[in-house]
Amino acid sequence: MTGRAPFSVLHVCMGNICRSPMAERLAMRAVRERVGDKADDLVYVSSGGTGGWHAGEEMNPPAAREVRRRGGEDTGFAARKLLGEHVDAADLVLAATAEQVEYILELRPDAAGRTFVLGEFGRLLSEVNGAALPPYAPAPDLVYARGVALVEAVDQARDGQPPLAEDDLDDPWGRGDAFFARVADEIDATLQPLVAALLPA
Numbered sequence: 001m002t003g004r005a006p007f008s009v010l011h012v013c014m015g016n017i018c019r020s021p022m023a024e025r026l027a028m029r030a031v032r033e034r035v036g037d038k039a040d041d042l043v044y045v046s047s048g049g050t051g052g053w054h055a056g057e058e059m060n061p062p063a064a065r066e067v068r069r070r071g072g073e074d075t076g077f078a079a080r081k082l083l084g085e086h087v088d089a090a091d092l093v094l095a096a097t098a099e100q101v102e103y104i105l106e107l108r109p110d111a112a113g114r115t116f117v118l119g120e121f122g123r124l125l126s127e128v129n130g131a132a133l134p135p136y137a138p139a140p141d142l143v144y145a146r147g148v149a150l151v152e153a154v155d156q157a158r159d160g161q162p163p164l165a166e167d168d169l170d171d172p173w174g175r176g177d178a179f180f181a182r183v184a185d186e187i188d189a190t191l192q193p194l195v196a197a198l199l200p201a
Contacts, residue, residue: 005140007147007198008044010090011118012100016049016079017060018173018180019096022067023047023118023187025059029072030188030195035138042143042199046090050103052081060173062180070184087111091144092151094118094190096169098162113155119167120158122190125197127157136200147198 009027013019024047032039049055057079058064064074080086087093087108093115095101104115116124133153134145169187172180 005144006040006042006044007144008046008089008091010086010093011045011047011095012050012082012093012104013047013096013169014049014051014100014171015054015173016047016081017054017057018063019169019171019183019187020047020049021059021074021077021079022063022180022184023094023096023191025067025072025074025077026070026184026187027191027195029067029070030191031199033071034195034199034201038138041140042138043147043195046086048080048082048086050082050100054079055081062172062175062177065177066180066184070188082107084108087115090114091147092116092121094121096171098168101163114151116154116158117163117167118169118187118190120163121154122193123164123167124154124157125190125193128153128197130197130200133197136198138199143198150197 011020011023024045027045031043059074059077067074084107095117098117101115105112133149136146172183
């Protein structure tokens with residue numbers, strides 16, 4: 001865990017060309033919508049894949065189209081294989097599926113309290129009382145403290161229970177644009193509330 005600002009979010013899927021890059025870029029779009037040019041100082045978002053088959057490749061074209069359609073940026077992306085050091089540097093790890101959570105925890109068992117299936121995090125986030133979190137101001141140290149407390153609160157809401165099957169994010173690779181749009185909708189359904197809780201207006 002980084003232990004310092006900016007608050008760091010890591011998205012994980014299999015190949016790092018569809019789900020996790022969409023999540024990475026849609027998260028940054030949501031952060032920029034709230035804090036503008038302060039975004040990079042307050043939140044760092046990255047992604048990786050449990051398999052290294054696509055390392056160095058661009059985002060899958062339909063994923064890139066979906067990111068652009070929603071106002072995000074797809075340029076400058078390069079897929080990478082997830083390493084333990086990427087997990088070490090993250091304050092929150094969001095995986096597309098429970099199977100990928102298991103992979104992450106084999107790499108870094110100590111990351112269990114800050115690693116979730118994306119849909120699981122979104123489901124549990126609704127149980128967190130934002131008023132009980134540290135106060136918000138657009139300053140790196142304050143956002144970092146609020147983010148760490150938010151992750152701890154969601155982990156407490158989890159109460160050791162495993163994720164639900166419906167928390168998994170379907171793999172859209174090789175599917176049509178409508179499938180990618182549905183998956184992007186599901187990603188946004190967690191990321192928009194997450195960013196709103198982290199960076200309240």
